[in-house]
Amino acid sequence: MMEGLQPLAALWGLPGRAGQASLKEENDLPRPFNGRLRLGAGPVLESSGGVAVDLPRATERGAISLETLEAWSTYLMTEAYATRTVRSTSRVLRAYYRVRPFLPRQLQIVLRRMHARARTGRSYLTWPIDGTFVALAETFLALFLESIGGEGQVARRWPPGFRGALVLTHDVEGVEGQRRCSDLADLEAKNGFKSSFNFVAERYPLDRDLMLELQARGFEIGVHGIKHDGRKFSTRAIYEERLKALTLYRDAWKSVGFRSPATHRRWEWMHELPFEYDSSFPDTDPYEPIPGGCGTPWPFMLGDLVELPITMPQDHTLWEILGTGALTTWRAKLKWLLGCQGLINIIVHPDYLTTKSRWADYEAFLRDVREETTLWATLPRDVARWWRMRSGDREAVRLDASETVWKLIFG
Numbered sequence: 292m293m294e295g296l297q298p299l300a301a302l303w304g305l306p307g308r309a310g311q312a313s314l315k316e317e318n319d320l321p322r323p324f325n326g327r328l329r330l331g332a333g334p335v336l337e338s339s340g341g342v343a344v345d346l347p348r349a350t351e352r353g354a355i356s357l358e359t360l361e362a363w364s365t366y367l368m369t370e371a372y373a374t375r376t377v378r379s380t381s382r383v384l385r386a387y388y389r390v391r392p393f394l395p396r397q398l399q400i401v402l403r404r405m406h407a408r409a410r411t412g413r414s415y416l417t418w419p420i421d422g423t424f425v426a427l428a429e430t431f432l433a434l435f436l437e438s439i440g441g442e443g444q445v446a447r448r449w450p451p452g453f454r455g456a457l458v459l460t461h462d463v464e465g466v467e468g469q470r471r472c473s474d475l476a477d478l479e480a481k482n483g484f485k486s487s488f489n490f491v492a493e494r495y496p497l498d499r500d501l502m503l504e505l506q507a508r509g510f511e512i513g514v515h516g517i518k519h520d521g522r523k524f525s526t527r528a529i530y531e532e533r534l535k536a537l538t539l540y541r542d543a544w545k546s547v548g549f550r551s552p553a554t555h556r557r558w559e560w561m562h563e564l565p566f567e568y569d570s571s572f573p574d575t576d577p578y579e580p581i582p583g584g585c586g587t588p589w590p591f592m593l594g595d596l597v598e599l600p601i602t603m604p605q606d607h608t609l610w611e612i613l614g615t616g617a618l619t620t621w622r623a624k625l626k627w628l629l630g631c632q633g634l635i636n637i638i639v640h641p642d643y644l645t646t647k648s649r650w651a652d653y654e655a656f657l658r659d660v661r662e663e664t665t666l667w668a669t670l671p672r673d674v675a676r677w678w679r680m681r682s683g684d685r686e687a688v689r690l691d692a693s694e695t696v697w698k699l700i701f702g
C-alpha cells in the first residue's frame with residue numbers, strides 16, 4: 292500500500308512519476324519553524340496553510356525534487372513518523388481497554404488527560420493546526436508549474452463554485468447519545484443542514500426506528516464499529532472476523548461509510564474496509580488514543596476507499612479532556628480550512644451534549660458555517676463520490692513568479 296504512493300500527484304490529478312525517492316531518516320523531513328519552511332534561499336511561496344516556504348534558488352532547485360516532496364508527504368500521510376510511538380503505546384492501550392469497563396468515569400477522564408499531556412509534548416504535528424502538508428503540496432504544484440512554463444490544469448478539489456466542503460458527523464457511543472439524536476437532527480435541519488450518524492453495531496440496544504427515520508429525513512447512517520472495544524486491529528484474525536460483520540451491518544443499514552471506534556487505524560489494513568469511504572484519520576490530533584494524523588486537510592484515496600480526514604478538533608478533547616469551550620478553537624480551524632480549501636469534517640458526539648453551553652457551542656458553529664456561501668455543505672457519502680470521480684474535472688492554475696515571491700492562482 293505504501294509502495295509507489297504519490298499523494299501530491301494524486302491530489303492535483305497530475306501524472307505520477309517513475310522515480311520514487313525514499314525517506315530513510317525521520318530528520319529528513321523539514322519542519323516549519325515560526326511559520327517558515329526552509330528548503331533553500333530562493334523565492335518565498337506563501338502557502339495557503341499559513342506557512343511561508345523558502346524555496347531553493349533556481350540553480351539549486353534540483354536538490355528538492357518533486358520525488359522528494361512526494362516522499363515527505365507520504366511519510367506524513369501514512370503516519371510513518373508515528374509508527375514507533377504507536378507500537379510502544381499499543382500494549383498500554385490494550386490493557387486500558389481491558390480494565391476500562393471497571394473504572395469509574397472520572398478516573399477514566401483523569402487517565403485520558405494524563406495520556407494526552409504525555410502525548411502533546413512529543414507530537415510530530417502541531418495542534419489544532421498544522422500547515423506542513425499544505426506547504427509541501429503547494430510547493431510541489433509550484434515547482435511542477437515552473438517546469439512546464441508556469442500554467443497548467445489540475446483536478447478540482449471541489450465542484451465548480453465551491454471553495455471548500457463541510458460534513459457534519461456524529462458518532463453515537465451509547466443509549467444516552469442515541470436518545471439525543473432526534474434533537475440533534477432537528478437542530479441541524481432547522482439551520483438548513485443534514486448530517487451523518489454513525490452507530491455501533493453491538494454495543495447498546497439499537498433504535499432501528501430512529502435510524503430509519505433519520506434516513507427517511509435525508510440523513511446518512513454510517514457504521515462506527517462492531518463492539519467499540521479497541522481490538523479490531525489487534526490481530527489479523529480479529530480484523531478479518533470484524534470485516535465480515537461490518538459487511539453484514541453495512542448491507543442491513545444501507546450504509547456506505549465507516550468511522551473507526553476511537554479513531555483506531557492501521558494504514559496497511561484500512562483499504563480492506565468494505566465501504567465507499569472511511570473517516571478515521573485525523574489531520575492532526577495528539578489527543579486521540581492513537582496520536583498523530585495524516586497531515587492533509589483534503590480527502591485522499593486509500594486503495595479503492597476514499598478517506599475523509601477528520602479535520603476539526605474533537606468535541607471530546609475540548610469539552611472533556613481540556614475542559615474548555617469548543618467554539619473558539621472550532622472557529623480558528625474553520626478559518627484556516629477555508630483558507631486552504633480544505634474539507635471541514637467535524638464530529639459532534641450526542642453523548643457529550645450534556646449541557647446547554649455545549650449545545651450552544653454547536654449551534655453557534657452551525658450559524659457560522661451557514662454564512663459561508665462558497666462552502667459545499669453536504670453528506671460525507673457525497674463528498675466521497677465526488678472525490679472518486681473528480682479527476683476529469685479540471686481547473687486552470689497559474690504560477691505568479693517574481694524574483695522574490697511566488698504565488699499560486701487558481702481559476
Ligand SMILES: [Zn+2]
Nearest residue numbers: 462464552553
Ligand atoms: Zn466512538
